Amino acid sequence: MPSLFSAISSQMQTKMSDATMKSPSLKEGQVLLGKIKQLHVNQLATVQLGSHQLTAKLEAALENGQSYLFEVETAGETPTLKVIDRSATSNVKDQVMQLFKELGIKPTKSEAQFIEDLINDHVPMNKKDVENLHQLIKQNPSKEGTQVIKEMITKRLPLTETVFNALNSTKEASQSFQQQAVDLLQALRQQPNQSQVLNQLQDKLQTLLKFDQPVSQTKRMNLIEQPTNQMGKANQSIQSQETSDISVQSRSVDINNATAENAGRLSDEQQTLVSRFEKQIPISNKQLFQLNKAINTIEQNMGETTVKQLEQLQNALQSEDVQVKLKAQLPTNLAQDMDRFVASPEKSKLDQLFPELQRITNAQFQPAEKEAIFSKLNRVVDQSPSVFSVKDQFLIHMKDYFQTSGLDYEHQLAQNQEPNELSQPPLKQLLMQALNESGPQVREIETMLNQFTNQQLSTIQDHPNFIHVATQIPGMFGSEQAIDLEFYSRKDEEERIDSNYCRIAFFLELGYIGETMIDMNVQNRMVQVTVYNEEDLSAVLNDYKPSLEKGLDDLNYKLGSVYYKPMPENTNDLMIKPDYQNSSTTSNRLDVKI
Incomplete structure (x- = not known):
């Protein structure tokens, strides 16, 4: 549900920015619009930057009450600001044109207006950013292209063609992660005499799609032969038998209480892993x-x-x-x-x-062994789902996906981290290597690689006073729909997520109850839960309340209230209160205990 997700995200980010933003953090070379509020001696002045004021040193005599386009020459407690156009009579438009003139750029009318709008909105940028924006707009002049470029500069993403292509192609893509993976796997299977990299990529895709599992193998083979537009229904059909025992009232089932059939399927190694999993404590x-x-x-x-x-x-x-x-x-x-x-x-x-x-x-579990362990646990989930609660099935799937997908692949390279000898190359690494090998599957590889790049760029936005995390987990539990997760966190004194103040939003498409949003708001470890759905779920939520209270109490949190609200037609009615927001979470369908 991208429209709902985007609408809520925009509201939450705006409210948190307004509630938590302190004085702006300036950087040398930054270009910004400021208004002189009061002149002082020694070339000092009180300058208004957006909704904030600061004392700065000016390099020229300016007029009180006038707005100027400044460049930050030196940052610090008392920054030095250099005015780009000293003319007191020039408006913002004229000053933007003067900036273009200094850079030797002849902008189009729409490009000049685009930069002017960014400056009026106080979007941080420097002269190099303006040059890069000029090149991107020149190469992508369409309305859709400028929307992607605005997203890049607003989110402070690198202003490169690679990033643009990743964001733009993902917006245009109508296929889910699973559909893209199936298309690529089908293309690879049709190519004989493959290289080692392509063989590894094929094996990785089969593992992620669980085509290498013994369960329903014939049906899985039918899936890859389905037309792309039937993929979702086929996948839902394939998974339904494996998740038939997952009901709306799923509860935690210890391995010792699992059915004899399920317990009998597990090897000694699997039983040991399940037993260890139940003893894990969620610390860093x-x-x-x-x-x-x-x-x-x-x-x-x-x-x-x-x-x-x-x-x-x-x-x-x-x-x-x-x-x-x-x-x-x-x-x-x-x-x-x-x-x-x-x-x-x-x-x-x-x-x-x-x-x-x-x-x-x-x-x-030690860090070096987690990748292999969660991969094996994920296989247990497919083989004997009733061994785990639905919540634990989600956690296992999520951890396995993040560790095998390679979303942090570039970070590991930047940190000079040596790969674990026992681990397999992550999917992101294999896609990058496979792209260098020409072949008929290049288009499918580029599509998946762009989606990965987009997810990496948009997962974490680190602001001066809060952290915003938004990501998507590929469909699971028999659903072709992905789960969108988003949370905002106020930073604590050590610049970390403040778990006492949380705001978590889950955007779900559930097989039983359809489009659902779960809003968890934590204030001083007091939790308020609001569930939005077309159907009145008040009775079901009341049934969950005692177990929810106990689960939160075990984690030193208290349940304040659980509310049901109808899903409004206008997403602006989903008002996220302007509290300090955060998150650390487990994502849940209503089938899952939070």
Whole structure:
């Protein structure tokens, strides 16, 4: 539902920007429109930039009350601003034309208006950006093209033809991720004598599409033979048998309680992985590393543990987030022991607690093994879905997708990270390598590569005071529809996501109840949930309320309220309140417990 998603996104981003934006962060070379509010001595002045004011040093005598186009010469606490056109009588249009003249550009009327609108909207840019915008507009002068270019500069994306093509082709594409993958796989299968890269790409696509699974193999082969416009229905038919036991009231099912048929399908290795998965605590890799390091140090020096070593463990346990996650797996008496140890780290308080901390940390998945583990767990989901709750099926699918797709491939290259010897090349890497090999499948490869690039560029927008994350997970659970996730987060003192203040939006197409939006708003760890749908779901939501309260309480959150609201015809009526917004989440259909 792209129209609904875009409408809500725009409202949320505007409201959060208004609510959280502090003084603007200026950079050298930036071009901006400012109004002189008051002149001071020593060439200082109070300048209005949009809705903010600051004190700046001017390089020329200017008139009070006039608006000028400035270039930032030096940033800092008191920036130095150089006026581009000193004429006090010139309007913004004339000053923009003067900027073009300095750059040696002869713009068209529409191009000049485009840049003027950006400047009036206080979109950050510098002279190099104006030159790049000129080239992009020159090559893509259509109305649709300028809309893509505006999105690029507004979101501060690189102003290159590659980025433009990625955004533009994705907007024009009518196919889902699954459809594109099926088309590419079909093209690869029709090409004999393939290279190693193309063979790897074919294997990767088969794995992602689950065409390499034994379940319903004949039906899966029928899918790839279906015409493209029938792909969604065929895929839904194929998956329906595998997810027939997933109902609206799905609940967590431990492997020991799974049906004999499902449990019998699992190998010893799979049962071990499922058992370990149930023992995972959702903390960051950094937190887990610090906890492991402190525990291992004490274990190696158990007879001669020093105060410094005990304090190291105390520091690893200081985080409220870590404490809450650990206490969920500790008996009440040991949870109290942990509180006493954190308050005053003494070895005697670890007698019973320490073995339990070792047990919990030893069961955690290590970063180097996560890719292989979640790939195997995803196979368990296909093979025996009732082993996991629907929520856990989603989490497994999401983690597997992010780790095998290669959405962070370029980041890993920039960080000089060596690939795990046991891991397979991610899909993004294989697509880039395959594009260099000429062949009849080039068009399909370019289409998928553009979609990946677009998703990478649009997933995270980092603003001075908040973080915006929006992404799409390919369809699952028998649905050809993807799930759109979006959240906004106020930054905490350490520039990280503030989990006490969250705003999460799920945009879903559900098989049972159709178009649905779930809005979760967290304020000081108090959660308010609003579900939008055409059908009145009040009774169903009331049934979920007790389990939702308990689940949130286990995570040290409190449920404030659960509301149903009808899906309005006008998306502007979906008013997102202008609170500080954030998110850290699990995405859910109504079939899933949040």
